[in-house]
Amino acid sequence: METKNAFTLSIDWEDFGQLLGRDRSGILTKPLAITIDRQTDIMLEMLDETGKKATFFILGMLAQYRPDLVKKIAAEGHEIGLHGQYHIDMRTLTRDQIFQDLNDSKNLVTNIIGTQIYGYRAPYFSIDNSNLYIMEMLAELGFTYDSSIFPIKLKRYGIANFCKEDTLYNLPNGKEIVELPLTVVQLYGKNVPIAGGGYIRAFPGFFLHRMFRKLNRNQQNVMLYMHPYEFDTKRIDCSTNYPADIAYSKIKTHLINLRWNLFRNSIRHKLKSLLQQYEFITCIKKAEYVKSNSHGATVLGRS
Numbered sequence: 001m002e003t004k005n006a007f008t009l010s011i012d013w014e015d016f017g018q019l020l021g022r023d024r025s026g027i028l029t030k031p032l033a034i035t036i037d038r039q040t041d042i043m044l045e046m047l048d049e050t051g052k053k054a055t056f057f058i059l060g061m062l063a064q065y066r067p068d069l070v071k072k073i074a075a076e077g078h079e080i081g082l083h084g085q086y087h088i089d090m091r092t093l094t095r096d097q098i099f100q101d102l103n104d105s106k107n108l109v110t111n112i113i114g115t116q117i118y119g120y121r122a123p124y125f126s127i128d129n130s131n132l133y134i135m136e137m138l139a140e141l142g143f144t145y146d147s148s149i150f151p152i153k154l155k156r157y158g159i160a161n162f163c164k165e166d167t168l169y170n171l172p173n174g175k176e177i178v179e180l181p182l183t184v185v186q187l188y189g190k191n192v193p194i195a196g197g198g199y200i201r202a203f204p205g206f207f208l209h210r211m212f213r214k215l216n217r218n219q220q221n222v223m224l225y226m227h228p229y230e231f232d233t234k235r236i237d238c239s240t241n242y243p244a245d246i247a248y249s250k251i252k253t254h255l256i257n258l259r260w261n262l263f264r265n266s267i268r269h270k271l272k273s274l275l276q277q278y279e280f281i282t283c284i285k286k287a288e289y290v291k292s293n294s295h296g297a298t299v300l301g302r303s
């Protein structure tokens with residue numbers, strides 16, 4: 001299989017307990033070591049067993065407590081990308097706040113691994129037509145590629161009719177950036193973002209294989225995106241991750257736990273079988289390929 005056709009596996013490396021606790025209490029706390037350790041080890045083991053490399057988009061607020069784990073991921077030859085500092089929807093921040101989030105997290109993670117970072121994924125895929133200037137900021141900060149755009153309009157994010165192919169763009173500031181958009185497939189006349197953990201969890205294995213074979217045959221890009229908790233072998237209970245005085249009600253706790261755990265155990269098996277069956281390369285390798293095989297960059301408009 002050529003590089004053009006190779007799949008990419010991206011992991012948004014964040015801790016569900018730390019995020020939930022912060023969103024609930026407004027306080028940034030240390031993540032529970034046992035959970036993120038276990039989840040990270042499971043991912044690294046699966047990648048090692050299948051001989052594949054992935055891209056980990058590192059969240060700064062987790063990296064600041066666990067630089068050891070970031071180093072461990074990098075030491076196994078996986079690409080380290082950036083998922084920002086505080087995991088806040090970019091559409092709620094000012095330009096200055098966005099720049100600060102990007103710059104702070106970039107400096108933090110770069111200092112941990114001691115090498116440059118080339119790629120970025122926005123929290124909640126929150127780059128859309130309202131804040132495309134973030135692409136210019138990324139290029140100015142030295143990023144080669146972004147992978148934050150859903151090329152369809154979904155309820156909470158996405159850009160309608162955005163190019164679904166990996167593309168090199170010329171930016172209004174005279175710089176350029178490669179966009180590696182999230183994968184969508186046409187299913188019964190609807191666009192379905194099939195490559196995310198939630199969909200991989202919900203669809204049966206044979207069906208996923210058929211979809212990915214189709215994408216592969218059509219030479220469409222396949223960007224899988226997962227989160228550490230999706231690999232966990234243990235049941236996840238959100239109530240154990242923050243102090244009792246800020247806990248959710250019993251019903252809410254039950255609903256969150258249901259959402260985190262439903263069919264989750266099937267993910268490891270399905271993902272492993274995809275890793276075994278297809279060629280996978282890191283996002284930066286894909287971005288470099290796109291850059292060197294582009295015949296002139298497309299212009300990305302300023303919003």
Ligand SMILES: [Zn+2]
Nearest residue numbers: 012014123124
């Ligand atoms: Zn995230």
